[in-house]
Amino acid sequence: AQKITQTQPGMFVQEKEAVTLDCTYDTSDPSYGLFWYKQPSSGEMIFLIYQGSYDQQNATEGRYSLNFQKARKSANLVISASQLGDSAMYFCAMRVFGQAGTALIFGKGTTLSVSS
Amino acid sequence: NAGVTQTPKFRVLKTGQSMTLLCAQDMNHEYMYWYRQDPGMGLRLIHYSVGEGTTAKGEVPDGYNVSRLKKQNFLLGLESAAPSQTSVYFCASSYEGLSGYTFGSGTRLTVV
Numbered sequence: 242a243q244k245i246t247q248t249q250p251g252m253f254v255q256e257k258e259a260v261t262l263d264c265t266y267d268t269s270d271p272s273y274g275l276f277w278y279k280q281p282s283s284g285e286m287i288f289l290i291y292q293g294s295y296d297q298q299n300a301t302e303g304r305y306s307l308n309f310q311k312a313r314k315s316a317n318l319v320i321s322a323s324q325l326g327d328s329a330m331y332f333c334a335m336r337v338f339g340q341a342g343t344a345l346i347f348g349k350g351t352t353l354s355v356s357s
Numbered sequence: 358n359a360g361v362t363q364t365p366k367f368r369v370l371k372t373g374q375s376m377t378l379l380c381a382q383d384m385n386h387e388y389m390y391w392y393r394q395d396p397g398m399g400l401r402l403i404h405y406s407v408g409e410g411t412t413a414k415g416e417v418p419d420g421y422n423v424s425r426l427k428k429q430n431f432l433l434g435l436e437s438a439a440p441s442q443t444s445v446y447f448c449a450s451s452y453e454g455l456s457g458y459t460f461g462s463g464t465r466l467t468v469v
Contacts, residue, residue: 250397276457286447286460332399336457344390344415345449345458349399 247348262318264333272338275316280330363461370438378433380448389431393444
């Protein structure tokens, strides 16, 4: 069975600092995708970044990067130069390829608070 | 704008009442999903559909029914609402494979 684990219920960081949000996953399938979503207090789900299991390089999207360590089954999100607007809940999620109808499974989330 | 639209955005029900949440997408996505979000639990899959006329159970299907009579619509029904169904409900759609989702803006449901 697939599983996503986020062990940090809350993280605190100051503006302009970098922060790493942890995510570990469990699957026996060789082909899968890993996603990070941001949920601000307004409630919408915002896609941040994607990493495929066969991708050779770590994904980057602006200030977001995904530290993908396949052997350790970890997919940590790194936010560089935090901004006040980064304060939100962050979800790690996984989708397994090849199984009809497989849905994203989500971790329980990490609340990030950025202070000035 | 293209995307996923959920109606209603807010609803208060009394225990035992029924209601239907509507999800509509205009991206021609094959797959559609219903999740519920509860504090400290992340998003949990209720039901999903891989195409028009098909539905399947997710992780927490009890107390809910779904229908996908048209490709663009995915309905979530509560036949007899219970306080345990107080939650925020998200609909999402996607292409098959490893693509990500497009989410609706959510429905906040309170059952009293």
